[in-house]
Amino acid sequence: MDQLGKTTLQNGVEMAIQLIDSTNKQVEQGDLTLAEAQERVKVYLIGEMNADGKRTISSPVDLGANGYFVVYDEEGLEVAHPTIEGKNVWEAKDVDGKLLVQEQIKVAQSGGGFVEYKWAIPTDENVIEKKITFNKVDPNWGWIISAGTYEMDFNTGANNVLKALAITLILSLLIGAIISYFFARRISKPIVAVTSHVQEVANGNLALEVTKQRRSDEIGELVNGFSSMIENLKDLIGKVNRSVVSVTSTSQNLSAVAEETTASSEEVGRAIQEISQGAVQQASDAERTFNATVELANQIKLLSEKTQQMSHASEQVVASNNVGMSSVEILKVKSNETEISVTQTKNVIESLSEKVKEIGTIIETINQISEQTNLLALNASIEAARAGEHGKGFAVVASEVRKLAEGTSQATEKVRQTLSGIIEVTNIANKEMEKTKNLAKEQLFAVTETGDSFSQIEISVKGIATIISEVNENIDLLINSKDDVSNAVERIASVSEESAASTEQISSSIDEQLRAIVVVSSAANELNELITDLKREVEKFKLEE
Known part of the structure; x- marks a missing residue:
């Protein structure tokens, strides 16, 4: 039961990280703001925020009678907590002086793991019990997700069964034996089934149906929670699969567009180069025309x-x-x-x-x-x-x-x-x-x-x-006109020089754009390879029989 409880905590944290990843995709697509997405995750893991700044634990994920989720940042701030959200607990210690928050963050940043410490139960601060948490870092928002519960919750159902068996044995060994047999069968059957299903899920097979239990004890909650987890995983993997197909198509389109844009940019670059050469030649011709106009003006003056x-x-x-x-x-x-x-x-x-x-x-x-x-x-x-x-x-x-x-x-x-x-x-x-x-x-x-x-x-x-x-009179008109002609030719020469400079600058920009498009094309190819790898990984999960 202790091992099963730890597995439940670990699965709960993994499920929370997958939930964050799915919600973050909606942020990237513009469907949600970051603040809305983070609040939605907090509500799902713990519950709605009350007027007094506390959250009533109403998570669909069953972590035991006294279990709940906690979220820290890397500096020990309570990002999400049922009662002390927004408080920094970096220096928090248990009754033995253990810096439990620092150890949880350290273990989470090391790849994830369990941390055990002694802490008061939520219903009575005077009662200290051993608490177990599983901690791991979310790669999207940098949150340290911690799912914890008390060790006593792992064996509550088993203790009740033992008490019933002891009383039954005292009343009647025969009746007790029969009751024990049927009761043990009732307990072991769903546990064996869940264990088998967990192994299947671990191997990537999500195409299995877990019959939900009507019993309200921990085993029923475990089976029902496991069933909900499989449904959530199916939904998540299905969305990931559809996203992979969509992103693959987009990546291929992006690669094609990048190739077409590269070809177009090269043609534009060649055209700009030809225009640049023409502009330089025009500037040279305009300068020679200006000199000829000045010589003509001198001849007109002499005439x-x-x-x-x-x-x-x-x-x-x-x-x-x-x-x-x-x-x-x-x-x-x-x-x-x-x-x-x-x-x-x-x-x-x-x-x-x-x-x-x-x-x-x-x-x-x-x-x-x-x-x-x-x-x-x-x-x-x-x-x-x-x-x-x-x-x-x-x-x-x-x-x-x-x-x-x-x-x-x-x-x-x-x-x-x-x-x-x-x-x-x-x-x-x-x-x-x-x-x-x-x-x-x-x-x-x-x-x-x-x-x-x-x-x-x-x-x-x-x-x-x-x-x-x-x-x-005609010569006077020529003299008056030659200044206008000289100024016009000078302006043409100036504009030609500016056009040549602008054309060279545009040509340089086209070269930079070509380099950028090559980078985009390379990134699209890398993205396509990553998507292919992701698709292979997703295909390991079997969603249907």
């Missing part, structure tokens, strides 16, 4: 300066053209005066023979005209030189006029020298005057053409000035 110089030169040409036009107008006037003078000279020469007496005056007049003509010819030569290519014909006329003036001067000198040849000279003069008149007409025509040329030059120069002004 603007040249255009301003052309505009200034055009203004000078316009001014020179105005001066040329003024000179041409003067030449026109002088040409008209020359023609008039030549006509008058001709008339004078024609009447020279009649006015010999006035020859001195006429010679003086001719000298004056000759000097004036020479001066005009000189001025005409100067203006023709200024006119450039267009003034060449005019220069020839001016040269001829100058020669004519010189000839006139010589002629008058000859007239002075000799009056006898005046008639001949007059005739020669008349011919020369006719030529001079023609030359004057030609000079006037050339001057007119020169004026028209200067007018055409003025129109062309004004057109050139207008075009230069428009070019200046």
Whole structure:
């Protein structure tokens, strides 16, 4: 009976640990909070918490008349207790001075075991009896689970039987023998059956049915508790089996997803690498474009300066053209005066023979005209030189006029020298005057053409000035736009550099993700192996016949 009682305590602790493991899975699945799960276990092992902070022992697990569960943490705090829950009992001693709590925790942390000590019974603090506890550490929450009862509870039923037998023997040996036989059979049969069933359970066979007893003694409680334990184990192993199947499927899916994700991440990594190279090339192209834009801006600035110089030169040409036009107008006037003078000279020469007496005056007049003509010819030569290519014909006329003036001067000198040849000279003069008149007409025509040329030059120069002004305006627009273009290209280059840096960072993140996925895949494979091992262990239990 002592051994059977110890087995009951040990089975009770193992059952409590399995209950904690099952409840903790609900916490991991999010069905319960940790506090709810722990309270549920406390209620199952001991009972509901009363208003006074104590728990009424109402556990379905039968540990004997005075037996109950206790839960400690590793520092001796009463995590669960019928009367002193929340109190630290690390220094608790029994009547012999034994540090019972410390020894219980030490034995539990060493793999589990029994601890015996002397303690007052719950119904009478003055009665000290030997108490036996089985202690073990729960791997999920770190609780030290202790199931204990008094040794006297192991033999209560047997003592009652012995008393009955003694009385029966005194009354009648025969009746006593018969009663003893049937009574012993009644006691031994369920115990033998339970012992056989315990061996089957120890071998992993849960596919057996234990008939519950209607008797209310310890044997009945033992058999009924053992039956409840088998049902609980069946339920627990069934849930574990279903969880193993579900976790196996999830693990396989996780492995497949990890492989697919790895392949996708590698493709994304390659794409990111290509984008990174393109971004670097784009940044390089943007930098070269920026440099070219700066060079273009410098060329535009230089072109603007040249255009301003052309505009200034055009203004000078316009001014020179105005001066040329003024000179041409003067030449026109002088040409008209020359023609008039030549006509008058001709008339004078024609009447020279009649006015010999006035020859001195006429010679003086001719000298004056000759000097004036020479001066005009000189001025005409100067203006023709200024006119450039267009003034060449005019220069020839001016040269001829100058020669004519010189000839006139010589002629008058000859007239002075000799009056006898005046008639001949007059005739020669008349011919020369006719030529001079023609030359004057030609000079006037050339001057007119020169004026028209200067007018055409003025129109062309004004057109050139207008075009230069428009070019200046366009260049100003280019100068204003080139700053915007330069800034835009600079921003593009900056964005390209940032894009290249970001792409490199993304590529690095993809590499890290790949490594993480490899770790997840490895963990999934390890999980699958662990689940396979767990499934083999669960399959050792036979749940059905």
